[in-house]
Amino acid sequence: MIPVLLILIPLLTGLVTFFIKDEKMARAWSLITSVGTLAVSVAGITVFKDPGNLQRQYEWMQQLGSSFSVKIDGMGQVLCLLTAIAYPLIFIGTWKTQYKKAGNFFALMLLAQAGLMGVFVAMDALLFYFFWELALIPMYFLCSQWGGEKRIRVTFKFFIYTFLGSVLMLIGIIYLQSQTPDHSFSIKSFYELELSNETQSWIFWLFFVAFAIKMPVFPFHTWQPDTYEQSPTATTMVLSGIMVKMGLLGVLRWLFPVLPAAAYGWGNVVMTLSVAGIVYASLIAIRQDDIKRLVAYSSIAHIGLMCAAIFSENKSGMQGVMLQMFNHGINIIGLWIIVEIIERRFGTRKMSELGGLAQKAPAMAVFFVIIALANIALPLTNAFPGEFLMFNGILNSRSSFYLLFTIFAGLGIILGAVYTLNMIRKIFYGEVNAVTGAAMDLQWNEKIALGIIVALIFCIGVYPQVLLNMTDEISQAIINKRHVLEAISK
């Protein structure tokens, strides 16, 4: 019942929100329902975690070979938890931001949450595709209606990219379905497929391009900085914190086990792209003046590492990715909350125009420094165990270029420190100027949201095993599945 609830609560309450005209009501309503979703999600991990509660199957488009089949596995637990925690944090953190037609704004946000939950729990390819689109469509509206000056052009670009990806993926899904003996979209049928290496090889790219655009991995990334920059920050948080995980989950659940030979064969290519992307995005991040674009490029680098780690094909890498999916979401939302505050208070996101904020807003400075340091994976913050396991995975991968990959990905650690510390220095240190002279420190809502984020950063940083235990079984299953299939395909 849990997965159905996780989809239905945001879906229904989101539809209701369209009819709430009062801004405060809409805001409060969305927060309350998102807390409700969080409660259900936590219950699914703690109290009702027996398998019966975590899966459901209903009839749905039976004639096409599809069914409404949902299940929360270990990876789903982590990602549903992330989605469920992120939403209240986003609503609290941006509590003071004003929106025109707020009812519609919050309604679309909640619909996107329903779509995201669906993507994370769908065990039927068509259903997966359906939710994939359900999550994206509200994003277009949010970005084009509430975005910045260049929103039209940027949304168009975003659309072209993701549309291209979606179409390719749909073709792939339909082809795979036609290859199954029972013409079914169910994940089980997909997993039992035994395709020739040649077929796997080209189908791989249909899926991978779609997922690579979503993550995004170099060179499919240029929609991302523009979209992050132009979207309203709450939307950017959903996009960067949660939605990018759709791509990673796609690779882990729908690509790897289904097309194992291709994943193995193309592994070096994908890892090269990912690792090149880390260095590429980090170098560009160093030259950014706009905070939003800097964080956007930093996110490309981090995602690149995750993508490379998936293709390391071992347990350390896989579990590192699954842990990091959660951490990356939490941390980047924290960064956006502060970016949003800065933009709202000072009317600029240019670091060259800011400075000295630590004197005027010490609490903000402390939170920002902690979250920024978590972003560069300092030990005892949440990102460290994640990155540690991922790097360990890459170095221990079977790729013959394992050492090169590790070193180049490692450059990201150094360059990450460069741009992150420069960002801190330019925004918070130095003398105050005309722009930052009258700065106010954090308000209660911001303190609550950031306080929760920092607490999560340290708790997971000291005891990452909480999340690692959840993903233990599923990561093993993905790897075993691969091994079995490899043996067959030989």
Add this chain to the structure above:
Amino acid sequence: MQNALQIVYLIPLLPFIGFLINGLGRNHLSKSMISLVGCGTIFASLVLSVWAFIQVKNGNAGTVTYFNFISVGDLTIPFAFQVDQLSAIFLLIITGVGFLIHVYSTAYMHSENSPHFGRYFSFLNLFVFSMLLLVMGANYVIMFIGWEGVGLCSYLLIGYWFRKQEYNQAANKAFVMNRIGDLAFLIAIFWIISRVGGVNFADVFAVAKGEVLHRGFSETDITVVTLLLFIGATGKSAQIPLYTWLPDAMAGPTPVSALIHAATMVTAGIYMIARSNILYSMSPVAMNVVAIVGLATALLAATIALKQNDIKKVLAYSTVSQLGFMFLALGTGAYVAAVFHVMTHAFFKALLFLGSGSVIHAMGGEQDIRNMGGLSRKLKITYITFLVGCIAIAGIPPLSGFFSKDAILLSAFTHNKIMYGIALFTAMLTAFYMFRLLFLTFSGKFRGSQEQEHHLHESPAAMTIPLIILAVLSIIGGFVGIPEIFVHGGDKLTAFLSPVIPQQPAHIVSHSTEYFLMALSTGLMIAMIIFAWIKFRNYRRSEAAGFGKVLENKWYVDELFEKIIVQPLHKLGGFLKSTIENSVIDGLVNGVGKVVNYGSRQFRLLQSGQVGNYVLLMVASMVLIFAIQFFLRK
């Protein structure tokens, strides 16, 4: 006795609690309260460290495991502490010297207002916490946590006066240079995991020694791992090529410099290699690299120190140089001598830095020794203690520096005569620049402004008492390692450390040679001091010229790094941003977009910006694809 050691977690935890109290309460607590918390927690750690030391001395060394930090598949990384002879000595140095620096800070930082005072003490506590974690960790990962932790704390404290962007730059530089080393350390850890399957010291060393049958930790692997670890150590312990951050690190308050240079941070690299001595002893290649880099750094830094005019910069380069000596010791297999020098160096370098702080305090913030002189009359305690520090670092018997440096020189002598010659020459330079510093600061006529002269005063007791204690330690600290030729069984340190650092088969030199070497070095040092006395007793200001200029500008290494690393990367970033990203990749995408736009305008089906139409398009395409699929099946 495992249970008794269980409580050692309090040793790092207490400073961490102090960090939390002062960090969170900095706006509410009074300065005396902050001082009490800051110093009190470190003192409690010191007491516990003494207790732990006694436990170890009574044969209760051991490892305590608290929980599994990471457990994935076959890999388990426990959160465990190891309390043995080596870590016990470091615990005493860290908490002991650290405590004195804390006490000193209460007076030195007194003019700061209370939120900043609280911030300062919270960072100081965090620094000690990280360093304690580093030396107590029972595996490479826990060590790495402390390792990056001290990097963070140095960043926070170097940039403590964050309004000056110049200081912040120095802080960033420290962090980034450390991170370069950290990356090598990390790769070393992964390498170990891939070969050994675990990171616990005990397991790794057992596999290396072949005590445990394993799929193979070959000699090549050991060389790779030890070299990578050494790159890590060059970052933290400021060796070539990653040393340039340390002299810049004096941007922080002076007690912080004392903490970085003496009790924490820079000794981490020495500790790491001493801890891994079993691995290093198995790789002659790595040993040679360590010795050569150490020696080269010692010499390079000593030449630079000759011409520096900032009191703290001279001390900073002397630290780099002394660390070079320690690496020389490690590289020649004299691990105990390196640890010994860490200890004595902690005493006299903390003393010298705190003494320089006392001078700067009296001079109203002045750091240029060309503007000082004749301070001995006004700052009696500071002068005497500083003098003790200088004699100790110069290596004059019977002060502590003599014994530890002698052990290093002797090891170099038995290893390679050329190395010994260079090391001896470097030691002579050390004596020279330290006494140049002393004479310029304390002898001759006062060269500062009248206002400064009027203001000159001895520092308060909270600053002078730590100086006196450190001076006493600098005098007697060497007696734990008296060479066997003087007193049989006098080298207590080697005996104490033997469970961790197996005694090397020593190259025995004859007693007469050993006596001769001691006499030679002592004589040379005294000669250098006299030379400095003649040259600098009545210093008159003069501009450096020729080669002196090169030394004053530190061989232009900073400028070189800027030219060959920083600027090219910066340019590459700009090129990627403006050319590749905007023109090539985005140009391609926008081209596609334009085509679509053009097509759409032709068919008047949709207008860009109308998202509704995109959705329509998407639904339509889905229907289309399903239709195709439907026909395909037929």
